[in-house]
Amino acid sequence: MTILALGLNHKTAPVEIRERLTFGPDIIVGALRNLSEHPAVDEAVILSTCNRTELYCTIDDDAQASVADWISDFHGLEQGRVSPYLYSHLGNAAVQHLLRVSCGLDSLVLGEPQILGQVKSAFQTANASGTTRKLLCRLFQHAFSVAKQIRTDTAIGNSPVSVAFAAVSLAKQIFSDLSEQTALLIGAGETIELAARHLHQNGIGHMIVANRTVEKAHNLAAQFEGYAIALTELSGHLAEADIVISSTASPLPVLGKGTVESALKERKHRPIFMVDIAVPRDIEPEVSDLSDIYLYTVDDLDEVIQENMRSRQEAAEQAEEIIERYVDEFIGWLRSLDAVELIQDYRNQGELLRDEVLKKALQQLNKGKSPEEALQFLARTLTNKLLHTPSSQLRQAGFDGQTELLEAANTLFQLKQLDSTS
Incomplete structure (x- = not known):
């Protein structure tokens, strides 16, 4: 799944186009559910204000064009009439765009505070409609936190401009x-x-x-x-x-x-x-x-x-630096999700081996072996079973000259660190 931000705003489309593509309070819930039923869309939030209409979705990697078609079709407009005004951002760029929007850096009025409330309202509507899950929930909460920090740490909102x-x-x-x-x-x-x-x-x-x-x-x-x-x-x-x-x-x-x-x-x-x-x-x-x-x-x-x-320009530059840092933080969290299933599988494998060896150790106790012998068997056998496959793979990597894999294993198991403290 990829994060997509797609829409149009005051910079890309005149008011006569923007007003044809708004999602008013009377249709927003139905639109969210319709969008979430799109075969390539998993999660969805729709942000619709006087200056912008944007879709935030998690989508299949190649579904960007079909989501762009959806916004035209939903409003009964020819795709060719809408597409020239649309912009889209994927992955890191989508995260950065939402953070910039939430902080008012993409607004008609630089740093205006109203947009944050509108983004929060859009998320709450989507959440109540059941069209958000783990990824967009985390992304929008991240955006709200960053916007709050920028308001605190910069002078972006000091001038009364709206x-x-x-x-x-x-x-x-x-x-x-x-x-x-x-x-x-x-x-x-x-x-x-x-x-x-x-x-x-x-x-x-x-x-x-x-x-x-x-x-x-x-x-x-x-x-x-x-x-x-x-x-x-x-x-x-x-x-x-x-x-x-x-x-x-x-x-x-x-x-x-x-x-x-x-x-x-x-x-x-x-x-x-x-x-x-x-x-x-x-x-x-x-x-x-x-x-x-x-x-x-x-x-x-x-x-x-x-x-x-x-007067807000200097503060905006500071805000952009903060946003860049927090985009990296969110992308780091996103990448960590790729390892979650692997970690769970690895832990499950270890627990299966533990249970198997523990069962055999208990059988030895029942047959009259001393606790010391059973514990030695447990420790020796479990260690051998846990290390057998990694050792075999590392040996083969050395034979094949796969130095990158050997270096990765060294980092993963922190072997140099272990040597230095022994």
């Missing part, structure tokens, strides 16, 4: 004084909570939180002196908003062009700044065609983000 922070920074560039503006936040997840926090810290005048579950929206809005509405009430409050930031898990847009047009008329065409962080998108792309609307997607935030992440 997609939410970038959205608020852009709003500040457009509206010089946020105290006179009203922000409408659509959704109540972690990204929206971060956006709310940044807006509040920057003195936003008013805040409205819209969510499918009004109670969750109310709990978030109450922290920042805002008020909550249901998603069905959006059209009645959109005209109040100068800033709209949206990040829901809805498979379909929650704001259409007609609704926004009506709000603009009511506002007498005062502009609205909109940031759609969701994938699939929450705001219909056609909204950007309207005058007095400034609509940005996650891809458009890249320039803002680049300006705010320079």
Whole structure:
């Protein structure tokens, strides 16, 4: 079995492709089970965020292409339309990729902390669905441990840089004084909570939180002196908003062009700044065609983000060094699995020989032999039986000139070390 990391992200695919390949909460469990039923897949985890969709699997060595085909087939897309945007990593490279993703080194925002929670959630979903076993469980726990160490040992997370922070920074560039503006936040997840926090810290005048579950929206809005509405009430409050930031898990847009047009008329065409962080998108792309609307997607935030992440570059280099060391550690553990069965077989063989000789020694005692004679027989016979095959093989290796095998045996049995202490 080989570890495979396969997927696409903000670097390899535009948002219109990424949104077609997401695995929302309503389909993720079914997708995991479907993937795990693939004849070449043993274990599986699916990570799906606004910036990436990735499969982590243990697969047969030659099954990489068929797993790539699965992701297209599951979403009903032609393979040729998806394959140009996919990347894949095998073995060591797959381990390194997951560690980099978990630490935020592969994120749109360098070192952003949200991704670790998303990776943990993806693993927990897969684990609860029964699609993970020993290998992926060990790999993901290893990734979580490394991410925690990097957060502790480097300054990767010290600067307040995130997609939410970038959205608020852009709003500040457009509206010089946020105290006179009203922000409408659509959704109540972690990204929206971060956006709310940044807006509040920057003195936003008013805040409205819209969510499918009004109670969750109310709990978030109450922290920042805002008020909550249901998603069905959006059209009645959109005209109040100068800033709209949206990040829901809805498979379909929650704001259409007609609704926004009506709000603009009511506002007498005062502009609205909109940031759609969701994938699939929450705001219909056609909204950007309207005058007095400034609509940005996650891809458009890249320039803002680049300006705010320079301080993390040095920490990122330190993190890469830590990751390299821990990739080697995991691969070492993985290689050790190859020896487990051999060790067990060797121990079983030794125990069989022990039982065989012990039985004969006990028979001698029963026939009247003294305990000393029985013990000498036991020690001599067991030693001969344990050493016979290795001695025979080493003798043959010497005859055949197999010096590498002789050197390996010397290392295995630590014979030089034994000589030096005698």
